[in-house]
Amino acid sequence: MTSRIAALDGGTYYHHRTLYEPRYRDFFDGVIYTRELGETVLEDYDTLIVSCRTDPSVLRPHREKFRQFLESGRTLVIMGSTGPAEWISGIEWHFTPTNFWWWKEGGSLGLHVTAPDHPLFDHITLADATWHHHGHLIVPEGAVSLIDVGDLGSVLYDDTVTTPGRMIVTTLDPMYHHGSHFMPATTRFLDGFLPWLKGMTPS
Amino acid sequence: MIFPSPALSPGTGFYALFLQETAMGLCLFINPIKGAGDDLPDVGDHAPNIAQIDHYDLSDIDLSPYAALMLPAHLDQRFFGTLTTKIEGFLARGGTLVFNGHVAWPMLPEFETFVPLESQSLENLIIHRLADHPVFEGVDTQHLTFRRGVAGFYARGYNPPPKGAIALHGVGPDRLPCDWVYHRPEGGRILMHAGNDLWMYAGSKDSTARIVPQLCLWAGGNGDEDHEQGGAS
Numbered sequence: 055m056t057s058r059i060a061a062l063d064g065g066t067y068y069h070h071r072t073l074y075e076p077r078y079r080d081f082f083d084g085v086i087y088t089r090e091l092g093e094t095v096l097e098d099y100d101t102l103i104v105s106c107r108t109d110p111s112v113l114r115p116h117r118e119k120f121r122q123f124l125e126s127g128r129t130l131v132i133m134g135s136t137g138p139a140e141w142i143s144g145i146e147w148h149f150t151p152t153n154f155w156w157w158k159e160g161g162s163l164g165l166h167v168t169a170p171d172h173p174l175f176d177h178i179t180l181a182d183a184t185w186h187h188h189g190h191l192i193v194p195e196g197a198v199s200l201i202d203v204g205d206l207g208s209v210l211y212d213d214t215v216t217t218p219g220r221m222i223v224t225t226l227d228p229m230y231h232h233g234s235h236f237m238p239a240t241t242r243f244l245d246g247f248l249p250w251l252k253g254m255t256p257s
Numbered sequence: 258m259i260f261p262s263p264a265l266s267p268g269t270g271f272y273a274l275f276l277q278e279t280a281m282g283l284c285l286f287i288n289p290i291k292g293a294g295d296d297l298p299d300v301g302d303h304a305p306n307i308a309q310i311d312h313y314d315l316s317d318i319d320l321s322p323y324a325a326l327m328l329p330a331h332l333d334q335r336f337f338g339t340l341t342t343k344i345e346g347f348l349a350r351g352g353t354l355v356f357n358g359h360v361a362w363p364m365l366p367e368f369e370t371f372v373p374l375e376s377q378s379l380e381n382l383i384i385h386r387l388a389d390h391p392v393f394e395g396v397d398t399q400h401l402t403f404r405r406g407v408a409g410f411y412a413r414g415y416n417p418p419p420k421g422a423i424a425l426h427g428v429g430p431d432r433l434p435c436d437w438v439y440h441r442p443e444g445g446r447i448l449m450h451a452g453n454d455l456w457m458y459a460g461s462k463d464s465t466a467r468i469v470p471q472l473c474l475w476a477g478g479n480g481d482e483d484h485e486q487g488g489a490s
C-alpha cells in the first residue's frame with residue numbers, strides 16, 4: 055500500500071511545472087491550491103507536502119488544520135522558504151545568506167549526510183541534495199537529521215517524535231529550481247524524494 | 258498626478274517632487290510572495306520613483322494612480338488570473354504591464370504558455386538582441402548571457418508573443434523571443450520577460466545595472482507613445 059500524497063500549489067509557474075506536468079503528476083493524489091486549503095478536506099491523504107516557497111501568509115490561518123493533520127498520525131512535509139515557524143509549533147529555522155557561487159569558487163556548501171542508513175538515501179545521494187539553501191534548522195530532541203550543514207544544524211530532518219504524526223522538514227527548495235528548468239540536482243532530488251514519500255507505509 | 262496613500266507602503270525613496278518635475282508616472286511593484294526568501298534586492302534602493310505593495314493586496318488596490326504594474330516571477334498566477342478584468346481595464350487606460358517569469362496559467366488573452374528550450378547547451382542559452390529598446394539601451398547582451406561567467410540566468414525558453422509584438426531579445430540560435438513588447442490595439446503595453454525578475458540586476462557591476470532605471474523610466478512614461486524601434490517579429 056502506498057501513501058496518498060497531496061501537495062500545495064501556490065499558483066507559481068514552478069509549482070505548476072512540478073505538480074501538473076507528467077514527470078511527477080502521478081505521485082500526487084491531490085493538488086491543493088493554497089488559497090483553497092481552508093475548504094479542502096485532508097482526510098483522504100496520508101502525506102501533505104507544503105511546497106517550497108509557499109507564502110506563509112496564506113498558511114498562517116491554517117495552523118489548527120496542520121496541527122490536527124499531525125495529531126491524526128499523518129505526515130507533513132515542509133519544504134524550504136515557507137516560513138514554518140509562522141504556522142506550526144516547534145520549528146527552529148535560522149536564515150543564512152545564500153551562497154549561490156560556491157561551486158565556482160572552489161569551495162563547498164559544507165553539507166554532509168548524518169544518517170546514511172536512513173531509507174531516503176536508497177533514493178538520493180548527497181549530490182542530489184546539493185545546490186544551495188537559505189537557512190538551517192535546529193533539530194528537535196529525538197528527531198533525526200539526515201543532512202547537516204557544517205556544525206550549524208540541519209537542512210533536512212525527519213521528526214517522528216514531536217507529534218503523533220511525522221514531520222519531514224527541509225530548507226531546500228527543489229520545486230522552484232526544477233520548475234525553473236534550472237539546476238539538474240533539484241530534479242534528481244525530486245526523482246528520488248517523491249518515490250520515497252510515495253513508498254511510505256501509511257499509518 | 259494623484260499620489261498614492263502612504264498606507265500603500267510606497268518605496269523607501271518615493272520623491273513626489275521628482276515626479277512633478279518630470280511628469281513621470283508611478284511604477285507599482287508587486288512584492289513577491291513572502292516565501293520567496295530574503296535574497297531579492299529591494300528595488301526601492303535603485304529606483305526612487307516607485308511604490309510597492311504586497312502580492313495579494315493587488316485585488317483591493319485602485320490602479321488608477323499608477324502608470325505601470327511590475328509583476329515578479331514569484332507571482333501567484335492563479336490569483337492574478339482572477340484579476341483579468343481589472344488588469345485589462347488598467348491596460349485600456351494606457352497602462353504598462355511588465356511581466357517576468359514563465360506563463361503557466363491563462364491570465365490575459367495575450368499570454369501563451371511558456372515553451373522551454375529543448376536543450377540547455379551553451380549555444381542555446383546565448384542572448385541575441387533583435388530590436389533596440391530604451392529599457393536595454395547600453396546593456397551588453399554578453400552581460401545578459403553570462404552572469405559571473407555562467408550562462409542560463411536570463412532565459413531558458415520563451416512565452417510566445419502575440420501577433421504584432423516586437424521581439425527584443427532572442428535566446429539560442431533560433432532567436433526564440435524571450436523578451437518582447439506589445440502595444441495592445443485596445444490600449445496599453447505589455448513588456449514580457451521570460452525569466453527571473455529584470456530587477457534582479459539592480460545595482461549590478463556591469464552594464465545590466467542600466468536595466469532597472471531605464472525600465473522604470475520607460476514603464477513610467479506615457480503608454481500611448483511609441484518609444485520602440487525596430488521591426489516587427
